Amino acid sequence: MSLSPRRMAQPDFRRSSGFSSLRPSLHRVLAYILFMMVISHMGGRVVKVGIYMNPPKVYWEEGGEPSGIFVDILDHIAAAEGWQVEYHKDTWENCLSLLQDGSVDLMPDVAYNSERDKVMDFHQNPVLYSWTQIYVKRGIALNSLLDLEGLRLAVLRNSVQAKLLQGLFSTPADSSRMVFASSFDEVLALVRDGEADAAATNFYFGRMNARKYGLEETDILLEPSTLFFAAKQGYFGDILNAIDNHLNQLKSIPDSYYYQVLNKYVFSSNKYSLPRWSILLALSLIFALLISILIGNIFRKQVRKRTAELHKANLEMEKRIEQRTEELAMAMHKAQVADMLKSAFLATMSHELRTPLNSVIGFTGILLKEMPGKINEEQSKMLSIIQGSARHLLSLINDVLDISKIEAGQLDLHYSNVNLYSLLENAIQLVGVQAAAKGLNLVFKPGSEPGDITVDERRFEQVILNLLSNAIKFCDEGEVSLSYTVKDKQLYLMVKDTGIGIPPEKQSKLFQPFVQVDMGINRKYEGTGLGLFISRRIMNLMGGDITLESEVNKGSLFTVILPLKNGGIQCK
Amino acid sequence: MQVTVLIIEDNRDNYYLMQYLLENKGYKVLGADSGWLGLEMAIHNTPSIILLDIQLPEMDGYTVLRRLRSNPFLSGIPIVVVSSYAMTGNKEQALSAGATGYIEKPIDPLRFADQIESYLKA
Numbered sequence: 097m098s099l100s101p102r103r104m105a106q107p108d109f110r111r112s113s114g115f116s117s118l119r120p121s122l123h124r125v126l127a128y129i130l131f132m133m134v135i136s137h138m139g140g141r142v143v144k145v146g147i148y149m150n151p152p153k154v155y156w157e158e159g160g161e162p163s164g165i166f167v168d169i170l171d172h173i174a175a176a177e178g179w180q181v182e183y184h185k186d187t188w189e190n191c192l193s194l195l196q197d198g199s200v201d202l203m204p205d206v207a208y209n210s211e212r213d214k215v216m217d218f219h220q221n222p223v224l225y226s227w228t229q230i231y232v233k234r235g236i237a238l239n240s241l242l243d244l245e246g247l248r249l250a251v252l253r254n255s256v257q258a259k260l261l262q263g264l265f266s267t268p269a270d271s272s273r274m275v276f277a278s279s280f281d282e283v284l285a286l287v288r289d290g291e292a293d294a295a296a297t298n299f300y301f302g303r304m305n306a307r308k309y310g311l312e313e314t315d316i317l318l319e320p321s322t323l324f325f326a327a328k329q330g331y332f333g334d335i336l337n338a339i340d341n342h343l344n345q346l347k348s349i350p351d352s353y354y355y356q357v358l359n360k361y362v363f364s365s366n367k368y369s370l371p372r373w374s375i376l377l378a379l380s381l382i383f384a385l386l387i388s389i390l391i392g393n394i395f396r397k398q399v400r401k402r403t404a405e406l407h408k409a410n411l412e413m414e415k416r417i418e419q420r421t422e423e424l425a426m427a428m429h430k431a432q433v434a435d436m437l438k439s440a441f442l443a444t445m446s447h448e449l450r451t452p453l454n455s456v457i458g459f460t461g462i463l464l465k466e467m468p469g470k471i472n473e474e475q476s477k478m479l480s481i482i483q484g485s486a487r488h489l490l491s492l493i494n495d496v497l498d499i500s501k502i503e504a505g506q507l508d509l510h511y512s513n514v515n516l517y518s519l520l521e522n523a524i525q526l527v528g529v530q531a532a533a534k535g536l537n538l539v540f541k542p543g544s545e546p547g548d549i550t551v552d553e554r555r556f557e558q559v560i561l562n563l564l565s566n567a568i569k570f571c572d573e574g575e576v577s578l579s580y581t582v583k584d585k586q587l588y589l590m591v592k593d594t595g596i597g598i599p600p601e602k603q604s605k606l607f608q609p610f611v612q613v614d615m616g617i618n619r620k621y622e623g624t625g626l627g628l629f630i631s632r633r634i635m636n637l638m639g640g641d642i643t644l645e646s647e648v649n650k651g652s653l654f655t656v657i658l659p660l661k662n663g664g665i666q667c668k
Numbered sequence: 669m670q671v672t673v674l675i676i677e678d679n680r681d682n683y684y685l686m687q688y689l690l691e692n693k694g695y696k697v698l699g700a701d702s703g704w705l706g707l708e709m710a711i712h713n714t715p716s717i718i719l720l721d722i723q724l725p726e727m728d729g730y731t732v733l734r735r736l737r738s739n740p741f742l743s744g745i746p747i748v749v750v751s752s753y754a755m756t757g758n759k760e761q762a763l764s765a766g767a768t769g770y771i772e773k774p775i776d777p778l779r780f781a782d783q784i785e786s787y788l789k790a
Contacts, residue, residue: 446752451773454775455685458775458777
């Protein structure tokens with residue numbers, strides 16, 4: 097039970113006690129009723145409080161309930177005392193005058209000084225201790241009061257700070273250095289906006305708000321002060337007493353509501369200086385940072401491990417590549433050596449086979465010619481067989497040699513101007529004996545333009561002889577003809593026979609090496625099957641081709657196509 | 669004046685073949701079975717024509733050819749290479765070294781003497 101209501105109730109109680117001797121029980125009932133009435137009357141006591149913006153001590157959220165250290169403590173006391181507190185929101189200056197003219201009963205957060213003591217009442221036990229602190233823009237060093245010399249100072253008009261600093265800088269010239277504001281927020285804003293150099297506010301406001309305006313606390317502390325609730329002089333002694341009693345009690349208990357309020361507003365400054373989202377952001381950033389450091393570490397370890405592995409693999413790779421390169425170089429060298437050996441071998445073989453064949457063919461020729469003396473028919477027949485076999489052996493050697501040259505890309509051509517007519521006539525003469533032996537009609541049908549062509553004479557002759565002897569070989573009756581024509585700057589040379597012909601499905605195979613149409617063990621026609629392959633390659637090398645038209649049992653037509661270097665046959 | 673043919677050939681059978689064919693034609697045939705001997709005989713006998721093999725002991729046909737050609741007393745003599753070498757370039761190499769002609773073995777026994785005669789006329 098608080099003191100003030102009891103005091104208020106006492107006169108009534110005394111009055112009612114006058115009837116108590118007569119009707120004690122009734123008196124008691126009445127007294128109780130009256131007491132309750134007084135209580136309810138007192139509970140309805142309205143305390144008008146003028147408040148102004150001075151967070152965290154006194155303030156209100158925009159459009160919201162008043163709060164702050166003084167407000168919370170007053171609400172706590174009022175709840176206990178049964179007061180109804182009406183808050184009147186205004187400026188510090190207005191609140192002061194409202195208190196003077198009695199519009200408000202009480203003002204929170206008033207610093208005691210002797211001057212104020214003359215015009216208003218204070219309770220005894222201060223709610224807070226405070227002092228004036230100087231704030232400047234970040235990066236400006238102010239170490240002592242003397243450093244304020246020549247600076248413009250922002251202060252709240254009619255505040256303790258204003259009075260204090262005016263006292264310190266009392267000469268008239270110095271007064272121009274004071275910049276007055278109507279709220280502490282404005283005081284800080286003035287410095288932020290460059291209209292003043294330093295701000296003087298109370299410690300509580302500065303601690304909570306300076307950072308918001310980009311300002312820093314200096315080491316300059318001035319005039320410690322005690323803060324009280326102040327009341328209009330002479331009317332509210334009971335209220336002030338009640339406040340004192342509560343403060344005494346609250347301050348003596350370590351974990352009391354008073355300290356909770358202080359903790360809430362002053363020491364957990366995070367609530368005011370940092371918005372909730374920024375804390376969340378900071379926390380998530382820290383979390384992300386930690387995670388990234390963790391992941392970074394894990395990755396770094398893995399990367400290091402991988403790098404080491406890669407390095408090792410790389411070394412192995414290099415070693416292997418080196419080894420392989422060496423092997424390849426070796427293989428290449430071997431291949432080149434083998435190629436050289438092959439070429440040398442072929443050249444040697446060709447040479448070594450030709451030398452004895454030279455004797456065989458030469459002497460059989462001499463004997464058959466009967467140069468040394470007459471031979472009989474039997475001897476002539478046998479010598480002819482030797483000669484034929486030797487010639488066949490020679491053609492085999494020549495074919496194998498040509499194939500190896502073609503495969504090695506060594507079949508070089510040596511061009512010269514050759515008379516087409518002479519060349520063809522010579523070829524016809526060379527195969528004439530062969531044709532006559534089979535009873536075939538060999539026909540040469542020269543074109544209208546006998547003249548010179550540019551070819552490798554020996555190779556071109558080889559192609560024509562190959563085609564002619566093939567035609568004779570595969571033709572048993574009828575005729576073999578050789579003709580030519582010039583069309584579109586190309587020479588078309590036709591070798592036609594009335595032989596066995598070639599079935600269509602086997603025509604394409606004909607130009608492949610080692611192919612004869614009849615490849616059975618008892619094949620009728622001898623030969624390596626290399627001739628057409630070689631001939632076609634020779635013509636390809638000269639920029640031409642060999643084509644085939646054939647019908648079984650009717651004959652074949654091989655056409656040699658040769659592009660003419662000078663666009664036509666040069667007539668002599 | 670009788671035609672004198674110097675045959676530089678190390679294979680006796682091949683030498684005999686050519687010797688037979690050319691003597692049959694009425695030519696006088698001299699033989700040398702090495703490059704050195706061939707050079708000496710060419711210098712001492714001044715033949716009408718020289719038939720030269722390429723593969724020879726001690727000194728190959730190309731060297732013999734170059735030395736014969738570098739001697740002013742012999743440089744006018746026609747030299748025909750008669751060789752078993754049939755690889756690409758053999759003929760060209762012989763001609764560029766100074767040969768008058770190139771006959772690939774095996775020779776045609778029916779035409780050989782006439783071929784030699786044509787080189788003599790040229």
